[in-house]
Amino acid sequence: MTTEVVQQGPAIIARVQGRVDAYTSPALDVALATLPGAGQHLILDLSGADYLSSAGLRVLLGLAKRARAEGFQLRLSGLGPAVAEVLEIAGFVPLFEIRDTEASALAELAAGG
Amino acid sequence: MTVRFWGVRGSIPTPLSNEAIEAKLVDALRGAQGLDLSDEQAVRDYVSALPLHMRGSWGGNTTCVEVRNNAGDLLIIDAGTGIRELGQHLLSSEFGKGQGRGAIVFTHTHWDHIQGFPFFVPLFIPGNRFDLYACHDHLEDRLRYQQAPKFFPATLEMMAADKTYHQMLPTMELFDGRMKVSAMEMDHPGQAFAYRVEADGHSMVMATDAEYRDLVGDYWQKYVDFFRSADVLVFDAQYTLREALVEKQNWGHSSAMIGIDLAVDARVETMVFVHHEPTYPDDKINQIFHDAMRYLDRVPASERPRVVVGYEGMAIEL
Ligand SMILES: [Zn+2]
Ligand SMILES: [Zn+2]
Numbered sequence: 382m383t384t385e386v387v388q389q390g391p392a393i394i395a396r397v398q399g400r401v402d403a404y405t406s407p408a409l410d411v412a413l414a415t416l417p418g419a420g421q422h423l424i425l426d427l428s429g430a431d432y433l434s435s436a437g438l439r440v441l442l443g444l445a446k447r448a449r450a451e452g453f454q455l456r457l458s459g460l461g462p463a464v465a466e467v468l469e470i471a472g473f474v475p476l477f478e479i480r481d482t483e484a485s486a487l488a489e490l491a492a493g494g
Numbered sequence: 495m496t497v498r499f500w501g502v503r504g505s506i507p508t509p510l511s512n513e514a515i516e517a518k519l520v521d522a523l524r525g526a527q528g529l530d531l532s533d534e535q536a537v538r539d540y541v542s543a544l545p546l547h548m549r550g551s552w553g554g555n556t557t558c559v560e561v562r563n564n565a566g567d568l569l570i571i572d573a574g575t576g577i578r579e580l581g582q583h584l585l586s587s588e589f590g591k592g593q594g595r596g597a598i599v600f601t602h603t604h605w606d607h608i609q610g611f612p613f614f615v616p617l618f619i620p621g622n623r624f625d626l627y628a629c630h631d632h633l634e635d636r637l638r639y640q641q642a643p644k645f646f647p648a649t650l651e652m653m654a655a656d657k658t659y660h661q662m663l664p665t666m667e668l669f670d671g672r673m674k675v676s677a678m679e680m681d682h683p684g685q686a687f688a689y690r691v692e693a694d695g696h697s698m699v700m701a702t703d704a705e706y707r708d709l710v711g712d713y714w715q716k717y718v719d720f721f722r723s724a725d726v727l728v729f730d731a732q733y734t735l736r737e738a739l740v741e742k743q744n745w746g747h748s749s750a751m752i753g754i755d756l757a758v759d760a761r762v763e764t765m766v767f768v769h770h771e772p773t774y775p776d777d778k779i780n781q782i783f784h785d786a787m788r789y790l791d792r793v794p795a796s797e798r799p800r801v802v803v804g805y806e807g808m809a810i811e812l
Binding site: 438 | 752
């Protein structure tokens with residue numbers, strides 16, 4: 382599992398690659414801990430994530446809680462069928478703003494949405 | 495080793511309502527439309543082919559599991575209301591003649607794990623011998639309190655079988671070494687303990703009631719190690735994942751998805767979901783199970799445990 386972080390316009394984009402499970406999710410947690418910076422929004426792009434376990438879902442949940450507490454906007458993007466299905470099974474879909482692509486999430490945030 | 499389930503419901507006994515029975519009948523009759531059910535055998539065949547949640551119920555009795563080794567030694571885990579029926583069943587054996595010997599081990603003493611105890615008839619028959627184990631202190635006082643005259647007509651002293659109370663150790667040998675039982679503390683209000691039972695080269699783990707507050711690191715690994723390569727893992731799957739992590743955080747129970755992740759990491763052979771949520775009708779429990787199967791589908795076939803929903807009367811032979 383790797384996380385690539387880039388800044389684009391008003392958003393920090395974190396691109397997750399690989400498998401997020403009990404053994405790799407702590408690294409994702411650490412990578413996301415200081416994101417986004419003040420006044421920025423966060424896009425978590427999961428198009429490279431091929432496997433998400435309950436531990437991975439828990440990281441996403443923590444991120445959503447932090448977004449509410451700290452007042453930044455969070456978008457998930459690029460969910461492949463496997464990751465989308467896990468979010469759906471877990472009943473997590475209503476807890477997140479999910480966009481098809483990184484580009485559509487970015488355009489929305491740039492437009493102040 | 496044989497593992498038999500006498501009570502699989504969580505929190506409170508849950509009899510089927512008239513509405514639930516009627517709904518099952520309606521579903522069954524609708525499913526029969528167009529079939530030739532003119533003779534009785536055809537009707538019986540049709541009914542017995544229906545899935546359990548349509549022709550019956552997962553069960554409404556609270557936690558009780560019977561474990562037998564090949565020598566036939568009897569270990570009962572928890573005395574929820576399911577133990578009453580087990581007691582009736584045992585009366586046709588040496589327990590009906592006051593010649594039975596068994597052990598009861600308690601995960602904890604929340605109501606749903608002890609409330610069947612005063613209805614366990616073998617305990618009223620002189621000559622039967624029971625060894626009672628708990629990790630919690632003062633087990634005898636806890637049971638006596640439940641049967642104080644204010645709450646129940648038959649006191650603990652009226653139960654004439656020979657009862658010996660033991661403080662459970664981290665690992666103990668029972669039945670002259672024919673069974674080994676290890677204990678592990680679980681996260682649950684007031685503490686609960688999981689038990690790993692080993693006999694005849696097989697192992698089962700009873701892991702109810704338990705919440706997993708973290709899903710990574712040493713915390714996760716200690717459970718993986720305790721469940722490692724168990725033939726059977728009986729797992730508290732009372733909630734959906736969202737309930738376990740969001741709405742009912744700190745309520746002390748877990749979910750099927752977390753169970754599957756633990757079972758996969760621990761290379762468990764068979765996983766049994768129990769402690770079913772009392773407000774969930776049978777078809778909802780079935781739906782949660784199907785969702786869990788979809789979740790399991792992503793795991794490579796060679797790493798998948800067998801996963802089943804626990805129901806009253808289910809037996810697993812190892
Ligand atoms: Zn319970
Ligand atoms: Zn409990």
